[in-house]
Amino acid sequence: MEKTLIIQRYNPEQDQAPSAKRYQVPFDHSTSVLDALLYIQQQLDPTLAFRWSCRMAICGSCGVMVNKIPKLGCKTFLRDYPAELTISALDHFPIEKDLISDMAVFLDHLQAVKPYLINDSNSAEPHRQTPAQLKKYQKFSSCINCGLCYAACPQFGLNPEFLGPAAIVTAQRYNLDSRDQGKAQRMPQLNGKNGVWACTFVGFCADVCPKQLDPAAAVNQGKVASATDMLISIFKP
């Protein structure tokens, strides 16, 4: 049994524009899109470039558009598609080569929200946390930074300055953590016009998230946090 993969090829140093190339790939019940890409690279065309690592939806490297929907190649199976699949690099990012997109913008946005615990207390004691305190942010902590939500977000497509779903999820993840003291440092990023307020609650980010962590909910909780922050700033001397 074979299926046809129509893959977007592009080498910015040589090609004027991306072009599509067709490959016949054998498949069975367990063949993922990533397996198919590896087959092509190893058996048919060693020039095909794509990014991958763990093969088990943990590293977040193998994000591609499958039939124009952002997917992790390792978590998407050929059996679920008709005889032909189109595969291209993630939308809304510059292409480095073929299926490899340049994630630098995303990483900049992620860095801007200080995605780490900020706690100045120098005590040697562990920072204890109750299960209820853990529950507040636990869901948002499973982000693997795959960038599928950025490829899905039409607002990020219109305005690459928008912090975007994963960065805001991560900001919320630390802001809601009882051990963290960095909320005041993160809020200015969320409060700006390219922070939470660039989101219009399309919700496609939540549909494509391979970890089902509902980035759209995190962004909208961020809007409440930002509105509260504004209100407090008005009444605070």
Added chain:
Amino acid sequence: MNQPKRSDEPIWWALFSAGGVCFAMVIPGLVLTLGLLYPLGLLPEAAFSYSRVQQLLQSFWGLAGLAFAGAAICLPLFHAMHRVHHGLHDLKLAQGRLAKIFCYGLANLLSAVAIVYSGIIA
């Protein structure tokens, strides 16, 4: 990364949210009574006589009229114009300050008219 300026969006978003609640809770009831049941003659004529409605709006020192104008006209206006504003951005038709002034300006203007008019009636 330098710190971005605080967006004024929370104000418009709060009005948008309040308007959304009105659209969900108040407007369907109004459409049903004023738009369907009354014109179809399914409600007693006297229930919506001018003097009775005026009396109703005057109750609580005219605050009833103000609340009605706010819930039925002003807040839904801000809700709708917020959507139009973001819709214009999404369709790449208009972005920036001018679209904002037009959208929220119109909502402000029509709200003012509604409130002044409700004051006159009351």
